[in-house]
Amino acid sequence: MRASQQDFENAMNQVKLLKQDPGNQVKLKLYALYKQATDGPCNVPKPGVFDLVNKAKWEAWNSLGNLPKETARQNYVDLVSSLSPSSEASSQGKRGADEKVQESKDIVVTSEDGITKIMLNRPAKKNALTFEMYKEIILTLKNASTDNSAIAVFTGAGDYYCSGNDLTNFTSAAGGMEEAANQGAVVLREFVNSFIDFPKPLVAVVNGPAVGIAVTLLGLFDAVYASDKATFHTPFSHLGQSPEACSSYTFPKMMGSAKATEMLLFGKKLTAREAWAQGLVSEVFPDSTFEKEVWTRLRAYAKLPPNSMRISKELIRNNEKEKLHAVNAEECTTLKARWLSEECINAIMNFVSRKAKL
Numbered sequence: 001m002r003a004s005q006q007d008f009e010n011a012m013n014q015v016k017l018l019k020q021d022p023g024n025q026v027k028l029k030l031y032a033l034y035k036q037a038t039d040g041p042c043n044v045p046k047p048g049v050f051d052l053v054n055k056a057k058w059e060a061w062n063s064l065g066n067l068p069k070e071t072a073r074q075n076y077v078d079l080v081s082s083l084s085p086s087s088e089a090s091s092q093g094k095r096g097a098d099e100k101v102q103e104s105k106d107i108v109v110t111s112e113d114g115i116t117k118i119m120l121n122r123p124a125k126k127n128a129l130t131f132e133m134y135k136e137i138i139l140t141l142k143n144a145s146t147d148n149s150a151i152a153v154f155t156g157a158g159d160y161y162c163s164g165n166d167l168t169n170f171t172s173a174a175g176g177m178e179e180a181a182n183q184g185a186v187v188l189r190e191f192v193n194s195f196i197d198f199p200k201p202l203v204a205v206v207n208g209p210a211v212g213i214a215v216t217l218l219g220l221f222d223a224v225y226a227s228d229k230a231t232f233h234t235p236f237s238h239l240g241q242s243p244e245a246c247s248s249y250t251f252p253k254m255m256g257s258a259k260a261t262e263m264l265l266f267g268k269k270l271t272a273r274e275a276w277a278q279g280l281v282s283e284v285f286p287d288s289t290f291e292k293e294v295w296t297r298l299r300a301y302a303k304l305p306p307n308s309m310r311i312s313k314e315l316i317r318n319n320e321k322e323k324l325h326a327v328n329a330e331e332c333t334t335l336k337a338r339w340l341s342e343e344c345i346n347a348i349m350n351f352v353s354r355k356a357k358l
């Protein structure tokens with residue numbers, strides 16, 4: 001839900017009442033978001049090199065680039081609420097550098113060495129994504145876009161990276177399939193938007209097999225590192241479904257339509273090396289050294305100048321953003337109808353009753 005003007009004004013008043021100084025970095029962030037929310041993108045000349053305070057403020061504001069006013073307003077409200085005493089006591093906790101943050105039992109978020117690490121933590125269910133997990137990830141990405149970290153990294157606990165959408169999302173909804181399909185389309189659209197709009201480098205550390213939306217989303221990541229044990233599988237037709245997470249656009253663009261068709265229509269499962277050959281994976285590592293090599297590298301990347309990385313990502317992503325949002329909207333509308341189709345309902349019932357396994 002977007003923050004209203006009233007929420008924004010309440011947040012401004014809350015800042016004045018803060019008992020603890022939030023520190024210079026947070027104050028700069030608040031200033032930048034306030035300016036962006038009220039005046040839009042930075043439009044004043046850069047102060048001189050000796051005007052240190054105003055130069056720091058200008059740089060913070062300027063680093064927000066073309067962030068829309070409404071998003072800046074929302075981020076301001078979120079940031080203030082993360083500083084208020086009530087939310088300090090909440091499960092989300094306060095964000096900052098080198099802090100550990102326990103998000104929930106199924107999504108573990110830590111912030112360390114300039115990296116926000118988002119670990120899917122439902123290993124007994126192969127990290128399948130519940131409705132609650134989608135919502136938590138949306139919030140986590142929103143927070144990570146304004147915290148002190150330089151990059152954000154997704155990975156999975158246990159032997160799987162993620163087995164995709166939890167198929168029981170559709171069978172356990174109180175209002176039945178129709179209600180689940182409506183809810184699913186809204187959540188999915190917002191979920192994918194939060195990846196399209198994420199402003200910092202986003203990296204996937206694919207520790208094991210990935211299925212469905214866990215694979216398609218990779219087309220929206222900036223780098224994908226995979227263990228040689230990982231596989232990549234999108235069994236949409238087997239499930240009577242259709243592609244999501246902008247993969248109907250990113251996959252043909254990345255690997256050509258013939259290879260994209262094998263994955264998205266025929267459900268061909270790729271090994272990590274095949275996925276690398278198709279451009280879906282940046283690099284494959286032997287499983288025995290995967291974690292050590294990848295995290296060493298990521299810690300080094302997280303030390304690079306963060307503003308430079310954001311600006312470079314913005315240049316790359318801005319060419320595509322409008323298109324990606326349009327594709328996402330269309331895919332969600334299509335999927336909503338698919339979820340109510342006989343083909344899909346039969347496939348999900350088969351999975352749930354274990355008559356067939358993919």
Ligand SMILES: CCCC/C=C/CC(=O)SCCNC(=O)CCNC(=O)[C@H](O)C(C)(C)COP(=O)(O)OP(=O)(O)OC[C@H]1O[C@@H](n2cnc3c(N)ncnc32)[C@H](O)[C@@H]1OP(=O)(O)O
Nearest residue numbers: 124125126128163164165166167168184188211212213358
């Ligand atoms: C609202 C937004 C919607 C966005 C839409 C996205 C589309 C997709 O993501 S489509 C892809 C959906 N995923 C699947 O079709 C995978 C289904 N799972 C399997 O095929 C298999 O479980 C597996 C190949 C992933 C693993 O097989 P394995 O034999 O090694 O282990 P299992 O005994 O099957 O699994 C252990 C445990 O985990 C449960 N589980 C695994 N994946 C899912 C899932 N996607 N949804 C729900 N539950 C899942 C599985 O049922 C087992 O549970 P029990 O131990 O309780 O039986």
